[in-house]
Amino acid sequence: MGTNLLVTAIVIVYLLFMLWIGWYSSTKITSNTDFMVAGRRLGPFLMAGTLAATEIGGGSSLGVVQNGMSGFGLSASWYITTMGIAFIILSFVAPRFRAATVKTVPEYFRRRYGKECGLITAVIMLLPLVGLTAGQFIASAVILSTMLNIDYQVAVIIVAVVVTVYSIMGGLWSVTLTDFVQVFLIVIGMIIAVPFAMNYAGGWSSISANIPEGTMNLFEGYDLFGIISLVIMYTATFSVGQEAVSRFYAAKDEKAAKGGAWLAALINFIYAFIPTILGIITGKFSSEQFASVGARYALPVLAINTMPALICGLLFAGIISATMSSSDSDLLGAGSIFANDIYKAVLKPDASSESVMKVTKIVMCLVGVASMFIALFNTQSIVSILMFCFTLRAAGSFFPYVMGHYWKKASKAGTIASLLAGTI
Numbered sequence: 001m002g003t004n005l006l007v008t009a010i011v012i013v014y015l016l017f018m019l020w021i022g023w024y025s026s027t028k029i030t031s032n033t034d035f036m037v038a039g040r041r042l043g044p045f046l047m048a049g050t051l052a053a054t055e056i057g058g059g060s061s062l063g064v065v066q067n068g069m070s071g072f073g074l075s076a077s078w079y080i081t082t083m084g085i086a087f088i089i090l091s092f093v094a095p096r097f098r099a100a101t102v103k104t105v106p107e108y109f110r111r112r113y114g115k116e117c118g119l120i121t122a123v124i125m126l127l128p129l130v131g132l133t134a135g136q137f138i139a140s141a142v143i144l145s146t147m148l149n150i151d152y153q154v155a156v157i158i159v160a161v162v163v164t165v166y167s168i169m170g171g172l173w174s175v176t177l178t179d180f181v182q183v184f185l186i187v188i189g190m191i192i193a194v195p196f197a198m199n200y201a202g203g204w205s206s207i208s209a210n211i212p213e214g215t216m217n218l219f220e221g222y223d224l225f226g227i228i229s230l231v232i233m234y235t236a237t238f239s240v241g242q243e244a245v246s247r248f249y250a251a252k253d254e255k256a257a258k259g260g261a262w263l264a265a266l267i268n269f270i271y272a273f274i275p276t277i278l279g280i281i282t283g284k285f286s287s288e289q290f291a292s293v294g295a296r297y298a299l300p301v302l303a304i305n306t307m308p309a310l311i312c313g314l315l316f317a318g319i320i321s322a323t324m325s326s327s328d329s330d331l332l333g334a335g336s337i338f339a340n341d342i343y344k345a346v347l348k349p350d351a352s353s354e355s356v357m358k359v360t361k362i363v364m365c366l367v368g369v370a371s372m373f374i375a376l377f378n379t380q381s382i383v384s385i386l387m388f389c390f391t392l393r394a395a396g397s398f399f400p401y402v403m404g405h406y407w408k409k410a411s412k413a414g415t416i417a418s419l420l421a422g423t424i
Contacts, residue, residue: 004148004149004304004309006309006310007304007309007312007313007316008148009313010309010310010314010316010317011144011147011148011313011316011317011320014317014320015158018166018178018181018324019162019165019166021174021177021178021181022165022166022167022174023166023169023170024170024174024177025166025169025170025171025173025174025177026174028170028173029170029173029357031353031357032103032353032354032357032360033103033353034171034173035173035357035360036103036104036172036246036332036360037103037172037246037249037250038171038173039250040101040249040250040252041250041252042176042247042250042251042256043251043252043256043260044251044256044259044263045260046176046177046180046260047247047251047256047259047260047261047263047264048259048261048262048266048267049179049183049267050175050176050179050180050183050247051087051244051247051260051261052183052264052267052268052271053179053180053182053183053186053321053322053325053326054179054243054244054247054325054326054329055083055234055268055326056080056083056186056267056271056322056325056326057136057139057322060079060080060083060275060322061186061190061318061319062143062297062299064076064077064079064080064275064276064279065275065276065279065282065298066298067221067276067279068275068276068278068279068280068282068283069279069280069282069283069298070279071212071221072220072221073211073212073214073215073216073217073221073276073280074215074216074217074218074220075218075219075220075221075222076221076275076276076279077218077272078221078222078227078230078272079230079272080268080271080275081268081269081272082227082230082231082234083234083238083268084264084265084266084267084268084269085231086231086234086235086238087238087262087265087268089231090235090238090261091258091261091265092258093239093402093405094248094251094258094260095254095255095257095258096405096406097245097248097249097257097405098248098249098251098253099254100249101249102249103246103336103340104242104246104337105121105125105240105337105397105401106121106122106125106337106340106341106345107340107341107345109121109397109400109401110341110345112410113404113410113411113412113415113416114412115345115346116412117412117416117419118341118345119341119342119346120419120420121341121397121419122337122338122341122342122345124393124397124419125240125241125333125337125393125397126337126338126342128392128393129242129243129330129331129333129334129337129367130334130367130370130371132243132327132330133327133330133331133334133367133368133371134371136323136324136326136327136330137156137160137163137327137371137372137374137375138374138375139323140155140159140324140327141155141156141158141159141375142155142297143316143320143323144158144159144320146297147300147304147316148316153376156372156375159324159327159375160368160369160371160372160375162324163324163328163331164331164364164365164372166328167328167331167332167364167368168361168364168365168368171332171357172246172250172332174328175328175329175332176247176250178321178324178328179328179329181321182321182322182324182325183267183325185314185317185321186271186318186319186321187267187270187318188314188318189314189315189316189317190271190274190315190318192314193278193303193307193311194274194277194281196303196306196307196311197281197302198281199306200302200305200306201281201285206284207280207281210284211280211283211284215280215283236398237393239394239402240397240398240401240402241393241394242333242334242336242337243326243329243330243332243333244329246329246332246333246336248260248261278299282299285298285302299315299319300319303315303316327371331364331368331371332364334363334364334367335359335360335363335364336360338363339356339357339359339360340356340360343356343359344356344359392423395422396418396419396420396421396422397418397419397422398422399418399422400414400415400418
């Protein structure tokens with residue numbers, strides 16, 4: 001029981017530290033630009049940390065462990081490696097994104113193609129962000145409740161309150177600083193877990209003697225077509241998803257935008273194999289050990305059984321931060337798009353920077369509460385609908401957005417056609 005108390009204490013300290021960062025960031029904010037794009041002051045290191053943390057979510061951590069243990073073997077790493085490849089592709093367009101000096105993707109559409117295009121894009125992009133926030137709240141809460149053995153509903157409320165409060169306090173500043181801490185926790189927590197898990201499994205020779213044939217084959221679970229389609233999906237969603245592309249807008253200059261993308265890719269390439277190896281090790285154990293929580297949460301159960309409480313607490317804080325670092329960005333994205341592209345662009349064009357910032361915070365609060373309720377009732381049907389919206393957002397907007405930076409003749413009519421046809 002003492003072990004569990006120490007693990008719980010470490011997670012509580014971590015959550016309180018996130019709130020402190022939110023408060024600290026709020027002291028750095030004087031304008032709407034500070035709030036939405038961190039005053040465009042991010043250097044390559046901060047940018048890489050926040051980009052990597054935003055995209056390495058619960059799916060990339062526990063999901064890859066699950067794939068690693070259930071037949072994918074080493075090829076499970078492609079799920080994260082392809083994100084790194086997408087960041088390298090984006091590094092070539094990142095300077096253009098930064099040079100546009102916008103705060104949101106719909107703002108770019110409005111300036112480049114006219115008011116109607118901006119509004120259509122804002123609507124297409126707002127809904128998925130609510131769904132993504134709810135989805136990440138669900139993931140964080142399931143992890144929190146499984147690890148600390150608390151009620152799922154209580155876990156949802158804790159996660160929703162902490163993420164919403166620190167995001168509202170400091171905007172992209174607090175999201176960036178918390179992401180920077182979180183990416184260290186995710187990577188270091190997972191790395192430290194490897195030797196303990198390996199030791200518990202009886203060393204590498206014992207593991208390799210028991211793994212199915214093909215486990216160490218990089219193409220066991222994904223063929224070349226699967227890998228290419230993942231790269232295309234990530235490149236499209238990272239380039240038009242407000243939660244990712246806002247990092248490029250926040251870079252201090254075009255060089256920092258490019259450098260940040262390269263460094264984020266490097267973090268992904270290194271990290272990709274860590275949950276994969278953990279999955280292969282975990283696959284050695286019988287599934288009965290994880291029957292109560294399901295294969296996805298095999299790693300936390302393994303951690304509680306094999307690791308000292310301090311290491312276990314760090315790993316848990318890392319896994320929770322993986323999902324929290326994605327939900328804070330989704331929340332800020334939703335608030336920014338509504339305030340910048342619906343409130344200021346359509347409802348009240350003469351709104352001051354302060355009132356736009358206030359509306360951003362109110363919308364973030366509302367989205368946080370709505371996502372909390374969706375997560376509380378774990379309404380899969382609503383999440384499925386909103387996740388479906390997520391696949392829609394890149395379909396219509398990718399080409400007019402990326403090509404608009406390069407092709408002078410891109411027109412309003414073509415963009416509306418692309419937005420509507422792509423979405424349909």
